[in-house]
Amino acid sequence: xxxxxxxxxxxxxxxxxxxxxxxxxxxxxxxxxxxxxxxxxxxxxxxxxxxxxxxxxxxxxxxxxxxxxxxxxxxxxxxxxxxxxxxxxxxxxxxxxxxxxxxxxxxxxxxxxxxxxxxxxxxxxxxxxxxxxxxxxxxxxxxxxxxxxxxxxxxxxxxxxxxxxxxxxxxxxxxxxxxxxxxxxxxxxxxxxxxxxxxxxxxxxxxxxxxxxxxxxxxxxxxxxxxxxxxxxxxxxxxxxxxxxxxxxxxxxxxxxxxxxxxxxxxxxxxxxxxxxxxxxxxxxxxxxxxxxxxxxxxxxxxxxxxxxxxxxxxxxxxxxxxxxxxxxxxxxxxxxxxxxxxxxxxxxxxxxxxxxxxxxxxxxxxxxxxxxxxxxxxxxxxxxxxxxxxxxxxxxxxxxxxxxxxxxxxxxxxxxxx
Amino acid sequence: xxxxxxxxxxxxxxxxxxxxxxxxxxxxxxxxxxxxxxxxxxxxxxxxxxxxxxxxxxxxxxxxxxxxxxxxxxxxxxxxxxxxxxxxxxxxxxxxxxxxxxxxxxxxxxxxxxxxxxxxxxxxxxxxxxxxxxxxxxxxxxxxxxxxxxxxxxxxxxxxxxxxxxxxxxxxxxxxxxxxxxxxxxxxxxxxxxxxxxxxxxxxxxxxxxxxxxxxxxxxxxxxxxxxxxxxxxxxxxxxxxxxxxxxxxxxxxxxxxxxxxxxxxxxxxxxxxxxxxxxxxxxxxxxxxxxxxxxxxxxx
Numbered sequence: 001x002x003x004x005x006x007x008x009x010x011x012x013x014x015x016x017x018x019x020x021x022x023x024x025x026x027x028x029x030x031x032x033x034x035x036x037x038x039x040x041x042x043x044x045x046x047x048x049x050x051x052x053x054x055x056x057x058x059x060x061x062x063x064x065x066x067x068x069x070x071x072x073x074x075x076x077x078x079x080x081x082x083x084x085x086x087x088x089x090x091x092x093x094x095x096x097x098x099x100x101x102x103x104x105x106x107x108x109x110x111x112x113x114x115x116x117x118x119x120x121x122x123x124x125x126x127x128x129x130x131x132x133x134x135x136x137x138x139x140x141x142x143x144x145x146x147x148x149x150x151x152x153x154x155x156x157x158x159x160x161x162x163x164x165x166x167x168x169x170x171x172x173x174x175x176x177x178x179x180x181x182x183x184x185x186x187x188x189x190x191x192x193x194x195x196x197x198x199x200x201x202x203x204x205x206x207x208x209x210x211x212x213x214x215x216x217x218x219x220x221x222x223x224x225x226x227x228x229x230x231x232x233x234x235x236x237x238x239x240x241x242x243x244x245x246x247x248x249x250x251x252x253x254x255x256x257x258x259x260x261x262x263x264x265x266x267x268x269x270x271x272x273x274x275x276x277x278x279x280x281x282x283x284x285x286x287x288x289x290x291x292x293x294x295x296x297x298x299x300x301x302x303x304x305x306x307x308x309x310x311x312x313x314x315x316x317x318x319x320x321x322x323x324x325x326x327x328x329x330x331x332x333x334x335x336x337x338x339x340x341x342x343x344x345x346x347x348x349x350x351x352x353x354x355x356x357x358x359x360x361x362x363x364x365x366x367x368x369x370x371x372x373x374x375x376x377x378x379x380x381x382x383x384x385x386x387x388x389x390x391x392x393x394x395x396x397x398x399x400x401x402x403x404x405x406x407x408x409x410x411x412x413x414x415x416x417x418x419x
Numbered sequence: 420x421x422x423x424x425x426x427x428x429x430x431x432x433x434x435x436x437x438x439x440x441x442x443x444x445x446x447x448x449x450x451x452x453x454x455x456x457x458x459x460x461x462x463x464x465x466x467x468x469x470x471x472x473x474x475x476x477x478x479x480x481x482x483x484x485x486x487x488x489x490x491x492x493x494x495x496x497x498x499x500x501x502x503x504x505x506x507x508x509x510x511x512x513x514x515x516x517x518x519x520x521x522x523x524x525x526x527x528x529x530x531x532x533x534x535x536x537x538x539x540x541x542x543x544x545x546x547x548x549x550x551x552x553x554x555x556x557x558x559x560x561x562x563x564x565x566x567x568x569x570x571x572x573x574x575x576x577x578x579x580x581x582x583x584x585x586x587x588x589x590x591x592x593x594x595x596x597x598x599x600x601x602x603x604x605x606x607x608x609x610x611x612x613x614x615x616x617x618x619x620x621x622x623x624x625x626x627x628x629x630x631x632x633x634x635x636x637x638x639x640x641x642x643x644x645x646x647x648x649x650x651x652x653x654x655x656x657x658x659x660x661x662x663x664x665x666x667x668x669x670x671x672x673x674x675x676x677x678x679x680x681x682x683x684x685x686x687x688x689x690x691x692x693x694x695x696x697x698x699x700x701x702x703x704x705x706x707x708x709x710x711x712x713x714x715x716x717x718x719x720x
Contacts, residue, residue: 009427038694065564065579066709075580078563079556081609088427090607102584109586217424230440235473243472249437249588254423278468286423290436290469303444327584341589344444403589410593412583 008087010216012113013140015096015104015131020117021148023057025186026080026093029208032193035082075100077107086212096127101360101375102327104131105415108138109401112216116145120153120183124166126361132167133360136174137323137377137417139397141219143179144210151185155198173363178214182207220287221396225253225261226314227307228343228399233292245276245292246301251343251398252391253309255293256284262313263299264306264389270297287398304345306389314389314399321355321419322393322402325377328413330406332372332380338413339405340384343398348385348407355379372414379419393417428616432465435604437588438567439469439551442602443476445592446549449602452538452720453479453499453506455491456667457624458553461613462605463502464622466551478505480550482538484530485512486648486669494625509541526652529671535719539575542599549592551602552720557609559698561712567606573597575718601720610697611690618683630663630681641674641700665690665697674700 014022030036041056048057068075080091092107094100108114114135118128135143145167153159160183171179182191183202190196193208205213230248255261259272273294275282285291293307308314326332332351340349356365357378365378372378393400404414425433442449451466453459466475479499483492499506511530514520519540520533542550556563566582568590583591592600605613617624635642636655643649645657649671662675663686680686711719 006426007428008424009430037696039696039699065561066712067580076564076582078560079607080563081557081607083427083609083611088609088612106584106586110588217422220423222423230437231444233470233473237472237474240472247440247469249433276471278471288430288433288437289425290433290440292471339593341591397587401587401589403586403591405591405593410591410595412585412591415584415586 007083007085008216009090010087010113010211010214011090011092011111012115012211013092013094013104013107013111014115014117015094015107015134020096020119020127021186022093022096022117025115025117025146025148025184025192026091028186028189028192030080030082032189033082033084033208075103077103084208084212089211096131098130098360099375101130101134101377102325104134105138105325105327108134108140109415111138111140112219113142113144113211113214114140116143118145118147118163118167120147120149120159120163123163124170128167129170129363130360132171132174132176133363136176137325139175139394139417141177141216142214143176144207145179145181146186146207147181147183148186150183150190150196150199151188155183155190155196157199157201160202180204180210182210221252221398222254222286223252224312224314224391224396225255225259225307225309226251226391226396226399227255227293228345229301229303229305229307230344231303232301243294244298245294246307247290247292248307248344249290250285250287252287252396253312254284254286255307257281260310261295261307262310263301264308264313264316265387266299266301266305268297268299269310270295270299272296304343306343308389314391316387316389318384318387319352320382320384320388320390322380322382322416323377323419324372324380324404324414324416326372326374326414328406328411329374330409330413332414334370337407339407340382340402341405342388342390342402345386345388347388349382349404351380352383353381355381380416390418392419428612428619431608431612432468432616434607435462435465436469438590438602438604439466441590441592442549442551443470445590446600448545448547449477449549449551450480450507450545450547451475451477451551452553453481453495454553454667455481455487455495455498455625456553457613457617457628458555458605460498460622460624461608461616462551462553463498464620465604467502475502475504477551478507480507480509480541480545480547482534482541483508483510483512484534484669485510486530486646486671488625488627488644488667488670490625490627491667498623507541507545509537509544511537513537514540526650529669531669531672532714532719535575535714535717538720539718542575547599548594549600549602551604553605554603554720555608555610555613556606559711561709561715565603565606567603568592569601569603570594571599571601571718575599577601577715577718579712579716611687614683614687614690618687625667627664627667628686630661630679632659633662633675634658635660635662635675642677643674644670646670665700668701672701676700
């Protein structure tokens, strides 16, 4: 066995409401991996005692704002961190109630994995469907369905299998890729970090084993070469008098020194002279590396341009179909104009049509309602003032995503996934 | 097949460099808030890497409380010189002298809160539209809710319940007149990530992070360094201890821990085995359950 020195980063999202055991599960993961420390625990215990709670309320750990603690609800996305010898985990912990759909979408946008909790006594609820739909819409590559509170159904195999089957029926209507089911008891720790002694019938892995080993190197696109230009680096010093490089974070593909590339929108063709970092030159670079690239020829290249391979170009256009999640109190209607941000490019766009809105609990489409209010999800057609260089969100989450900004309030009002 | 997957420190580094380049592109007058602590040292190291081989395209700003450790100030001047950037200093003492703020009195007096006024005045004076800080989400529960691009209104205030959603890596840096952003490129780093990165990159840090002998007084179960501006209670005794600092803030509110850790490796081992968080040594955070949220709302770092 090779020595494992490389710790990978895995981002996952959890969503849930007060009583489905989400906080207990996160607390359990942090406690059993020694990621909650004594002073944090003491502070939680003191607050719990003061409120007359019989047990330490682990949700106090994630509910960081005064309003959240006062109301006993999670309002905003909270980020939690823990690590093991194999991976560092970033949890985007989001509220599960329908009025916080926008926060679920935010948490899901950067996640490799979604953790969906189901209460073994209650089975599939409306909320479960909502979470699964958002995970599929945001194309989170891996889904783990934890069937929790197995202790309350006597660790019964049949109860577990019934829920697995029900979820499978629902998920068949969604576009989900990798789904794992794990029967757990967050309260007693069964199959969370330790294998359950009470569910010998379960032959799969524990949640922690799965989180540590799920294959994530395929989550990013390493096929289609895309480098959105962030800025150009020109030192103008004696030592680097003629130095000029194109800086950015690679959105997809693998770039190698000497490769033929093309610059969009100009269409100029050239070769990669070098891939530079402060630590020295690289032979190759891939997503999500931040690099600087020198090209053989000098062109006028700036922010918003994109470096691609000549034989693999993104779509170029101004009319885009997309799924959108509305994030703001000011409603979206056809004809509205917004600032659009896509990769490193900013432009203006107009909403040309609302194709349909989707009921995220039933997945039914409504083609007659043309106005999006906060938390609505549906399909729209927009036209941009300048052409965008894009891929479908399905193919590349980086080059297929956009945000809409209200030009009057400057707020981020919409999140779009290009079809 | 070779696996195209970055290790976690490289992934965090890339994310931070991306953010620093975004700030430089999207904002007109950014500034990096530099305290001489490990987090702002790492933030400035990342800024250097982001624009290499060009110089960092923004100045540094130190809000000087006048209660710093002398070792921090000595380090600050040396570090800034090696970076080749312009260091701006605005002092809390000036804010006191000009009547902008009134100094706290008594045994537990701290200039921690007063810094906010000095900071907001400096942002206004230099017309900065983005102030880059080294705060991390794992430090404190109000910080766990922070955005990378965190909007501040014309009073410099943070409205935590009404923050802009931040999706994918698409940042919204649009704002109205007089408003600004706080930028937190280290949001996703933990204390341990910072130390591992300092080790990996061989970054120099102030000597007081390492074990040393120091005259201290015990107060509220913590060791405070002896300084002219820290008044002693009648029953307090000065002792000599082998200590180091896990975080560096003002001398008035940063507690030392007893530790023999004299190298980065030993510090990392100590943190892995630690049973308390680093903010546990900070009196400023221990004032109340929502001490940090309240200060941040007003415009604190």
